[in-house]
Amino acid sequence: MTGTATRTLIRSATIVTMDDRLGDLASADLLVEGGQIIDIGPNIAASDADVIDGRDRIVIPGLINAHMHTWQTALRGYAANWTLLEYFRRMHAGLATLFTPDDIYIATVMGALNQINMGVTTLVDWCHNNPTPAHTDAAVRALLESGIRAAFFHGSPKPEPKPGEPHFSEVPHPRHEVERLLAGPLSDRNGLVTLGLAILGPHYSTLDVSLQDFRLAKEFGLVASMHQGGGPAKTSGGWEKLIEAGLVGPGVNIVHGNDLSDDLLARFVDLGVSFSVTPENEMIQGHGFPITGRLLKVGARPSIGIDLESVLAGDLIAVARVALSTQRALDNAEARRAGGPIPATTTIPVREALRWITIEGARMLGREAEIGSLSVGKRADLVVIDAGALNMSPVHDPVSTVVMQTGLTNIEAVMIDGVWKKRAGRLLAGGIEDKQQELARSGRRLVHDIERQQAA
Missing domain, CATH: 2.30.40.10 (Urease, subunit C, domain 1)
Structure with missing residues (x-):
């Protein structure tokens, strides 16, 4: 064939x-x-x-991986023992600053091919290590070459500022890059690779930056995805101000969300906000327990992502299993704490977990009419x-x-x-062995350079 x-x-x-x-x-x-x-x-x-x-x-x-930083593929397992705070310091302020466009390319193409190998047909590539247009273009080229369906969520790097430079939380998303991508490699809104925005959001940016970034996404009709969690928010009360400005609704995607209050979570759901949880990594790095059950209680469902291959395997079915098992365990423990027995029947059927990695991923992207289920008229x-x-x-x-x-x-x-x-059982892409060697060279150089830098 x-x-x-x-x-x-x-x-x-x-x-x-x-x-x-x-x-x-x-x-x-x-x-x-x-x-x-x-x-x-x-x-x-x-x-x-x-x-x-x-x-x-x-x-x-086809499975839909709703959140992955594919640029970290060459660092598989390197961050497996890090907490979230160590990750911020050692990855974003350290290793990320050493990446060349070639490093981004090989990590992204091999990460995407591995996702296909694991049954993923749509990858949300949350790319937030792109200090230059060349880094961005390398990631987009890799996705196009891999043949995967992808939403390229264009982000921004998070280095420590040099003297005289603003902190990344004070820098709005680059409008010129959005315009360039939509006029160039991602001009086809119905193509296999499309554009979204990986913005900072009120947890990681000033209010002025959040307002600009949300308006940018709304102007161009792009999904605005942002991390929510990991220490105190940069902008206290920022979400309320964004809601008052009419900027929070369908097309806004919150990743993680572990520390959101129940009231704010319910308000988001009423407004049509989507959620992407990365359950295995959230528990490994210290985000807290996934909000899967809390979403279900307010009538919503999550989509699910791998998050970091630098920490865990890129196996989406296994991560869905973790999400299901964790929430069942939490529900069982809650029932017993309340003085009752183990629940008479399971709180979440297995089919739910398959929804999270298929139709809910499509819904997060606003593409449930095209992908996410096997239905006549949908893409194959x-x-x-x-x-x-x-x-x-x-x-x-x-x-x-x-x-x-x-x-x-x-x-x-x-x-x-x-x-x-x-x-x-075999990927049909060519040149995989050569690419594996290139990926290994990239990973070894990055680790060598950061360890030499730390020893100096």
Whole structure:
């Protein structure tokens, strides 16, 4: 098989559509043409299609990684023992300042390819190490080359200011870079790689900067995503002032949010704000427990991200499992503290976790009409899972098998926009071995240089 788009029929598969109208189909066909799903159901007639045997296979929507700093791929595991405060000091004020555009490129392309390998078809690349346009362009080029569907969230670096320079919290998001990207490499708003803004927000910037950045995102119709948490806020009462200015609503995305009050959380939900949690990293680095359950209580759902491969593995299904298990544990502990027994039934079904990494990721991006579920008319982003493997069989509930059993070796094939990016367990991208060596060289140089700098 080649990676070229074609008319493709997956025959006799278990299909977990994540479309509430279609549900799960025990043995059904799925037909793709021109990058779009054009039919789902039993016994589809398509004599001219490339037919894929779907027996003992589970087909799911392509996974959506809602938050990852892909530029850190060459530093895998290097920050695994750091708290959040150590991360700020040693990554942003240290290692990040040593990155060349070539470092950004190789980290981003290899990070994106690994996401495809793990079943992710849409990556929200939160790129906040781009001190020059060349760094930004290297990241965008890498995403385009990888073939992944991506939202490139353009951010800003966080070095310690030199004498005479303003602190990064006092620097508005660069309007000229937004205009340049929209006029150049990201001009196609319906393309495979699109633009969003990774702004500072009121937790990490002055009120004037927040107001300018929110207005910038609104003017250009871009998602405005920001970290919320990690020490005291830069602007006390900043969110209230942004709400009063009419700048908080759909298109605003809060990452983490662990320390938000219940009242403010509920207010955000009423306003249409989306949330992306990174549960495994939040607990590792000291953000606090994920707000998954708190969101569910006020009628909202999170999207989920990996966050940092410099800390943990880029396995989105595993991170969804962590989110599910953590919230169940918190719910069980709360029930027992209240003097009751263990809850009579689980508080969160497994299907919820699959929603968080599919349709909720699409909703955060405002693209639920195009991706996030397997539905006729949507883009053909899908994952084929080998359910006949030793660690998977027998399958009693396909959703439970996907969330609770699936690992990398079970991700057999990945399609993005109707094009196979992985088949028979193998990525179809070329030059991977050479790129792996380049990634290793980049990582070794960065670590060597920062350790030499610290020893001086």
